[in-house]
Amino acid sequence: MARKDPARRAAELRDEIRRHDHLYYVNDAPEIADEAYDALFAELRALEDQHPDLVTADSPTQRVAGAPLDSFPTIEHAAPMLSLESDKEEEALRRFDQRLRKALAQAGHEGEELTYVLEPKLDGLSLELVYEEGVLARAATRGDGVRGEGVTANVRTIAAVPLRLSATARPVPPFLAVRAEVILRIADFEAVNERLIEEGKAPFANPRNAAAGTLRQLDPRITASRPLDVYFYDVLAARWPPAGRSRGKGGPPATHQETLAALAGWGLKVNERTRPARTLEEVLAYHRELGEGRDDLPYEIDGIVIKVDDLRQREELGTTARHPRWAYAHKFPPRKEVTRIERIVPSVGRSGVITPVALMRPVEIGGVTVARATLHNREEVARKDVREGDRVRVQRAGDVIPQVIERLEEEGRERPAPWRMPETCPSCGTRLVERGPYTVCENGFGCPAQRAGRLQHFASRLALDIAGLGSENAELLVESGLVRALPDLFDVTKDDLLRVKRRLADGTQRGFADKSADNLLAAIHKAADTELARFLYGLGIPEVGDKVARDLARHFGTIAALRAADEEKLQEVAGVGPRMAEQIRAFFADPRNAEVVERLLDRRVRLRREAGPVTAQLAGLKFVFTGGLPTLSREQAKKLVEANGGHVVGSVSKATDYVVAGEDAGSKLAEAKKHGVPTLDEEAFLKLLRKHGISVTA
Numbered sequence: 001m002a003r004k005d006p007a008r009r010a011a012e013l014r015d016e017i018r019r020h021d022h023l024y025y026v027n028d029a030p031e032i033a034d035e036a037y038d039a040l041f042a043e044l045r046a047l048e049d050q051h052p053d054l055v056t057a058d059s060p061t062q063r064v065a066g067a068p069l070d071s072f073p074t075i076e077h078a079a080p081m082l083s084l085e086s087d088k089e090e091e092a093l094r095r096f097d098q099r100l101r102k103a104l105a106q107a108g109h110e111g112e113e114l115t116y117v118l119e120p121k122l123d124g125l126s127l128e129l130v131y132e133e134g135v136l137a138r139a140a141t142r143g144d145g146v147r148g149e150g151v152t153a154n155v156r157t158i159a160a161v162p163l164r165l166s167a168t169a170r171p172v173p174p175f176l177a178v179r180a181e182v183i184l185r186i187a188d189f190e191a192v193n194e195r196l197i198e199e200g201k202a203p204f205a206n207p208r209n210a211a212a213g214t215l216r217q218l219d220p221r222i223t224a225s226r227p228l229d230v231y232f233y234d235v236l237a238a239r240w241p242p243a244g245r246s247r248g249k250g251g252p253p254a255t256h257q258e259t260l261a262a263l264a265g266w267g268l269k270v271n272e273r274t275r276p277a278r279t280l281e282e283v284l285a286y287h288r289e290l291g292e293g294r295d296d297l298p299y300e301i302d303g304i305v306i307k308v309d310d311l312r313q314r315e316e317l318g319t320t321a322r323h324p325r326w327a328y329a330h331k332f333p334p335r336k337e338v339t340r341i342e343r344i345v346p347s348v349g350r351s352g353v354i355t356p357v358a359l360m361r362p363v364e365i366g367g368v369t370v371a372r373a374t375l376h377n378r379e380e381v382a383r384k385d386v387r388e389g390d391r392v393r394v395q396r397a398g399d400v401i402p403q404v405i406e407r408l409e410e411e412g413r414e415r416p417a418p419w420r421m422p423e424t425c426p427s428c429g430t431r432l433v434e435r436g437p438y439t440v441c442e443n444g445f446g447c448p449a450q451r452a453g454r455l456q457h458f459a460s461r462l463a464l465d466i467a468g469l470g471s472e473n474a475e476l477l478v479e480s481g482l483v484r485a486l487p488d489l490f491d492v493t494k495d496d497l498l499r500v501k502r503r504l505a506d507g508t509q510r511g512f513a514d515k516s517a518d519n520l521l522a523a524i525h526k527a528a529d530t531e532l533a534r535f536l537y538g539l540g541i542p543e544v545g546d547k548v549a550r551d552l553a554r555h556f557g558t559i560a561a562l563r564a565a566d567e568e569k570l571q572e573v574a575g576v577g578p579r580m581a582e583q584i585r586a587f588f589a590d591p592r593n594a595e596v597v598e599r600l601l602d603r604r605v606r607l608r609r610e611a612g613p614v615t616a617q618l619a620g621l622k623f624v625f626t627g628g629l630p631t632l633s634r635e636q637a638k639k640l641v642e643a644n645g646g647h648v649v650g651s652v653s654k655a656t657d658y659v660v661a662g663e664d665a666g667s668k669l670a671e672a673k674k675h676g677v678p679t680l681d682e683e684a685f686l687k688l689l690r691k692h693g694i695s696v697t698a
């Protein structure tokens with residue numbers, strides 16, 4: 001096939017990648033697998049490497065984090081970024097509604113319909129984004145409302161921000177300033193904090209602070225490493241194309257609903273929970289609904305925003321110096337309260353980590369009674385300097401475990417000595433060890449506090465998936481002495497199960513009936529035939545989640561290969577860094593764990609081979625492809641490598657094993673020379689595969 005004109009192919013690829021970005025990040029409905037997307041991206045990157053003149057500022061490849069800045073430039077907003085009048089009392093909302101209807105009547109709109117648009121009030125930070133000729137030109141924080149900080153380099157790393165707008169029903173204005181809210185989803189906030197705490201750094205107090213701290217990073221690489229999200233909700237200023245001066249089709253929108261539709265049409269994500277309303281009752285119902293569902297949302301909201309839909313009515317109503325008269329925020333009750341810490345107790349988690357837990361005088365926060373809060377680790381206790389008896393501010397965010405935000409100073413109160421981590425495990429008495437900022441009981445299954453949790457984890461859905469072995473039955477099996485170590489689970493008999501009984505605090509008894517015993521045994525039997533990835537995850541190796549477990553299984557193929565791997569070999573797996581490699585090594589090196597693994601594999605558990613790669617002849621080898629190969633397509637070559645356990649990566653480094661270069665190979669060839677990486681042409685590549693025992697048919 002004749003090779004396509006590279007400029008045309010690059011444009012095609014960009015459109016295609018943008019379309020998939022939109023499907024994935026905005027619509028949350030991807031059409032293709034990650035691998036297929038990666039292949040498109042790699043092809044575009046290779047084309048641009050070969051033809052640097054084809055690179056455009058809005059190319060998806062340019063969404064990379066740039067170099068750190070010394071400071072942010074000041075940027076004047078295209079129009080003032082106003083804030084909202086807000087209150088949490090229903091009475092205040094009623095007054096707003098009355099005031100508004102009266103003002104409209106006075107302005108001669110008597111008898112006119114009044115439609116509101118209701119939106120969730122996202123608890124993030126406000127951003128102005130300017131698109132010139134449809135291309136993202138700059139972005140700024142709200143600042144003082146007139147001028148903000150230019151955070152363009154950071155905003156370019158946000159996947160949900162298109163670098164170029166798509167022109168659909170409504171043409172893209174040559175100049176367009178839009179307003180959006182940048183947020184960090186609760187799950188991502190937790191992950192960011194977990195990382196910070198692990199590194200011994202101070203965690204963020206809430207998702208909003210985390211989003212703000214991330215956006216105002218001078219190093220865009222840090223911003224890029226934390227998945228910020230964004231919702232667009234207004235046009236701040238625009239120069240509309242001459243054809244559509246009049247409101248309506250093509251020109252400026254006439255209502256807020258049209259504005260939102262236009263934003264969505266240009267590829268800007270708008271909130272899916274937006275809804276029109278005619279009456280105050282509908283507004284109150286929406287507030288109630290969102291308030292009740294607040295804990296189930298993936299992001300934090302702190303109220304609802306009520307906006308007049310008709311933009312002509314908005315003009316009549318006007319603005320005060322600080323906020324528009326046509327919009328209003330009806331807030332939810334705060335999720336922060338003040339209470340007192342009664343005791344701080346060490347709690348032993350499933351993996352043996354000892355967490356200091358604050359037991360507090362019960363307090364109601366946003367409809368939930370809170371009496372416990374995590375203090376993470378000994379360094380957090382020291383940093384916050386909280387002690388028994390202290391008055392503290394506590395918060396609940398989403399369904400996140402309640403947190404102690406800060407200690408409140410009290411004059412004249414005698415405080416006890418700072419809290420200290422115990423030296424031995426409160427559950428089994430083993431001497432505790434310090435691992436970074438964490439304190440750990442390394443007694444594993446020997447520690448009663450860890451046993452039930454570890455068993456439950458081993459049986460959980462992503463591990464061996466043993467139906468009927470939840471927390472209650474795990475405790476039953478452990479407390480009755482039937483399961484002293486994981487392998488014992490497979491030796492349990494029906495008679496054993498029928499014999500165990502447990503008396504609960506309320507006097508009732510728990511145990512197994514004939515049928516439930518049969519069911520559990522059948523589930524254990526079935527689960528004994530499992531995959532390496534599930535087995536690895538189930539072992540509860542510190543820091544090894546289900547994804548890493550899958551990558552390890554795919555990379556090494558067998559448990560023997562994994563156990564034999566040193567830290568360097570382990571780090572060849574994507575996503576395994578030096579810390580994790582050390583943890584994995586240490587886990588298998590511990591004789592207690594080695595015994596558990598051996599007993600499990602001794603006729604109890606059978607490991608199936610991973611469905612992923614067919615073979616592992618190329619395990620650990622990293623390939624970079626550049627230029628077109630004479631007979632193989634890029635896709636075919638990539639498949640050959642990956643099906644045999646190798647990896648295809650996008651850029652050359654000293655960790656690359658081979659660069660396979662074809663016609664028109666670009667800068668990667670020079671990179672290979674620089675790092676001393678061997679380069680192969682297609683023939684040599686095929687020879688290498690054959691040498692590894694991989695059969696290659698033409």
Ligand code: IVH
Nearest residue numbers: 082083084119120121122125126233305324
């Ligand atoms: S409209 C002139 N809509 O709330 C209208 N604001 O307290 C300006 N916010 O600074 C704002 N969600 O950061 C609007 N759906 C939403 C919002 C929203 C969150 C924030 C925004 C603003 C603050 C005002």
